[in-house]
Amino acid sequence: MATLDPRSDAVVIRIVYDGAPGAGKTTSVRALGRGLASEVVTPAEVDGRTLYFDWLDYTGGLFEGRRIRCQIISVPGQTMLAPRRRRLLESADAIVFVGDSTPAGFAVDRGYLGGVRSVLDNLAGPSVGIVFQANKRDCPGAIPIESVRSMLDELGLRVAVIESVATDGNGIREAFVFAVRLALDRVRELMRTGELTTTPPEVNSAQDLLEELKRSEAGSMDYAALSGLVDTRLAEVQPDSILVNSLIEAVQIKEQTLLPTASDPPATPDGGVASGLIWPPVDGRLVLHELSQSQIVLTRSEWGDWSGVASGKWHLYTPAEAVFPEMEQGRAQLVQAARMQAALPRANPVSCCLVLAADGHGQFRLWRIERIS
Amino acid sequence: MANEKALLDFFSKIESDVNGVIATAAVDLESGMTLAAKTNRPEFDLAAASAYNSELVKQKMKIMKTLNLKCVLEDMLITLSDQFHLIKFLPGGTSFLYLAAERSSTNLAILRISVNKHVQALS
Numbered sequence: 001m002a003t004l005d006p007r008s009d010a011v012v013i014r015i016v017y018d019g020a021p022g023a024g025k026t027t028s029v030r031a032l033g034r035g036l037a038s039e040v041v042t043p044a045e046v047d048g049r050t051l052y053f054d055w056l057d058y059t060g061g062l063f064e065g066r067r068i069r070c071q072i073i074s075v076p077g078q079t080m081l082a083p084r085r086r087r088l089l090e091s092a093d094a095i096v097f098v099g100d101s102t103p104a105g106f107a108v109d110r111g112y113l114g115g116v117r118s119v120l121d122n123l124a125g126p127s128v129g130i131v132f133q134a135n136k137r138d139c140p141g142a143i144p145i146e147s148v149r150s151m152l153d154e155l156g157l158r159v160a161v162i163e164s165v166a167t168d169g170n171g172i173r174e175a176f177v178f179a180v181r182l183a184l185d186r187v188r189e190l191m192r193t194g195e196l197t198t199t200p201p202e203v204n205s206a207q208d209l210l211e212e213l214k215r216s217e218a219g220s221m222d223y224a225a226l227s228g229l230v231d232t233r234l235a236e237v238q239p240d241s242i243l244v245n246s247l248i249e250a251v252q253i254k255e256q257t258l259l260p261t262a263s264d265p266p267a268t269p270d271g272g273v274a275s276g277l278i279w280p281p282v283d284g285r286l287v288l289h290e291l292s293q294s295q296i297v298l299t300r301s302e303w304g305d306w307s308g309v310a311s312g313k314w315h316l317y318t319p320a321e322a323v324f325p326e327m328e329q330g331r332a333q334l335v336q337a338a339r340m341q342a343a344l345p346r347a348n349p350v351s352c353c354l355v356l357a358a359d360g361h362g363q364f365r366l367w368r369i370e371r372i373s
Numbered sequence: 374m375a376n377e378k379a380l381l382d383f384f385s386k387i388e389s390d391v392n393g394v395i396a397t398a399a400v401d402l403e404s405g406m407t408l409a410a411k412t413n414r415p416e417f418d419l420a421a422a423s424a425y426n427s428e429l430v431k432q433k434m435k436i437m438k439t440l441n442l443k444c445v446l447e448d449m450l451i452t453l454s455d456q457f458h459l460i461k462f463l464p465g466g467t468s469f470l471y472l473a474a475e476r477s478s479t480n481l482a483i484l485r486i487s488v489n490k491h492v493q494a495l496s
Contacts, residue, residue: 035377036420061405062424068404173377177406184404 002093002187004198010059010067012201013183014091015176017054018116019098020108021077021319022301024135027166028098028175029054029074035173036060041206050076052213053088055206063184070180071203078321079366082115082336084213089119093183095130096175097159098166101142104307106151107315107370111352113155115340126189129182130159133175137163265298266306267360268316269367277331277356279338284353287314287369315370322366323359330356330364337366375399375463375495380409383470383491390487393478395456398423398471399463402430408468417473426460426471448488450481457481461488464496 002013017025026042033040033056041055056072075085089095097116099109120128134148145161152159160178164171190196203209270292271285278284291310298308304320324330334356341352351371359365375383384397396412396419405427412419433446451458455477461470470492474484 060407060420060424061401062428063404065428067424068406168378170378171376173408177401177404177408180404180406181401 001091002183002190002196003201004066004196005069005200006198007200008067008069010069011063011184011187012069012071013093013180013187014071014073015094015096015179015183016088016092017072017074017096017098018085018089018112019077019135020100020105020112021079021321022305023077023098023100023105023109024164024166025074025077025098026050026054028096028133028135028164028172029056029072031166031169031172032056032072032176035169043206043210050074051081052076052084052210053206055209057205061180063187068180068184070183071201072176073209077112079319079333079337082333084217086115086119087213087216089116090123092128093186094179095120095128096133096179097130098133098135098164099148101134101136101148102139103141103143104301104305104315104317105136106143106147107307108317108319108368110151110155110370111337111341111368113152113157117155117157118340125195126186126193128186129179130157131175131179131182132157132159132161133171134161134163135166137171138165138168264361265300266318266365267358268296268298268308268310269355269357269369273355273357277327277334279334279341279354280350283350284355287350287353288355290314291316291369309372313372315372316367317370318365318367324356324364324366325362327356327364330366333366337368375408375465375468377409379495381411383495384409384411386491386494387472387487390490391474391479391484393475395473395475396422397473399468400424400427400471401468402427403467422473423471426458427469430460430469448485450485452476452481457484459484459488461492463492 002011005012017029019025030040036058038056038058042050043052053076054074058072059067059069061068073088075088095116097113100106116130132148132152134145136142145163148161162171162175162178164175166172187196203212269288271289273288275281278288291314294311296308296310296316298306300306305318307315307317309315322333334354337354341354353369355367355369356364357367380399387397388394395414396417398410398419399408400423401408405424407420407423410419433449437446446462449460455475457474457476459472463470470488
């Protein structure tokens with residue numbers, strides 16, 4: 001939430017980088033940090049995955065004669081850390097949604113964008129602008145930008161689209177500056193309505209934000225971090241210590257053994273999935289029936305996500321993190337994902353369903369099945 | 374808005390024509406944020422200079438409006454005792470080029486010709 005900091009006479013705004021796991025949020029923030037000669041702080045990260053956020057503090061530009069201080073934050077993309085992501089999104093003055101232009105990534109973007117919209121719809125005050133940073137434009141088979149615009153139109157989102165290749169730093173600064181403009185529009189509106197507070201920001205550093213998140217979560221996300229990737233609490237206290245490094249190494253080895261390998265794909269959901277584990281219940285069941293009659297070949301991404309296509313009509317996707325040892329844990333995630341999906345306009349016939357199904361290795365996986373348009 | 378890579382190419386082309394370039398930036402007029410920046414003097418605070426120059430441009434536009442001038446602001450040339458500063462709107466009109474050069478190494482005519490020549494490529 002924007003404030004006027006009387007100590008520095010700066011307007012403090014927050015730009016939040018959101019997107020699906022592996023879309024390039026952290027890469028974008030780091031590329032931006034390099035360009036702005038500012039350091040990016042990541043309180044906890046394992047194997048390239050952000051567990052809390054990335055933080056970049058930059059002061060530049062002028063607004064009504066005041067310096068603009070930008071708190072630039074990226075959210076954790078993993079499904080299991082959705083509440084953390086939501087909390088960070090709620091604090092945004094503008095959002096840069098990092099979209100994945102690869103076909104598999106693009107299918108996932110839609111769900112995440114729906115999530116953003118449901119968060120923003122529940123926020124009071126002037127609207128929060130979104131910039132869609134279409135990333136990975138250099139990938140072979142990148143989705144045409146017209147398809148991206150069509151998807152955004154279908155979702156009813158008015159956003160600016162800027163193409164980028166985060167690994168080269170291309171398009172990053174452009175997207176950021178556009179987001180700053182949107183945030184300043186919001187600040188102007190807050191000023192007009194007398195809602196802009198003149199007070200030092202409650203969060204002044206990555207450490208402050210980390211403590212705030214931990215306080216608000218009251219340990220509720222510890223299990224998520226544990227089961228999603230690794231327990232990072234010790235790493236936060238003693239980063240780069242020998243003990244922490246060995247622990248991370250040990251957990252990574254454990255993680256590799258837990259994740260299915262390329263030769264060991266999970267079972268795909270079929271008509272045998274129990275009721276209560278499919279959303280929407282009736283239409284979803286019909287989709288599963290259709291899937292059970294087709295041959296599905298799954299492929300594994302470098303992140304351990306699995307995806308495949310059924311009958312050329314349905315795209316199946318399950319992220320690496322969406323594996324649950326117990327059905328009840330998976331069901332909680334299913335309910336959360338279904339709530340987000342339910343907030344979107346309902347398509348007829350059904351275009352997306354969510355399923356929690358046994359993976360054939362003694363665990364459960366959350367699947368997202370989308371109609372290929 | 375042109376992307377950062379194209380803008381940095383643009384800066385390089387100007388530098389190849391003009392001697393004594395101290396720093397160059399493409400600045401978003403609305404926010405004063407730099408879209409691309411290159412400095413040859415680390416002590417030259419280009420981010421701050423860009424931000425305050427955005428105010429300068431806005432003020433000039435306000436003056437023009439007050440005077441009811443129906444013309445277009447093309448560029449602004451500022452002469453300091455040892456530096457030239459040039460401000461030139463970029464295609465699209467939402468951002469501008471800000472360039473500082475050593476007065477002893479170049480002259481305003483060369484600076485303007487080079488900038489005008491290369492700015493076309495950005496549109």
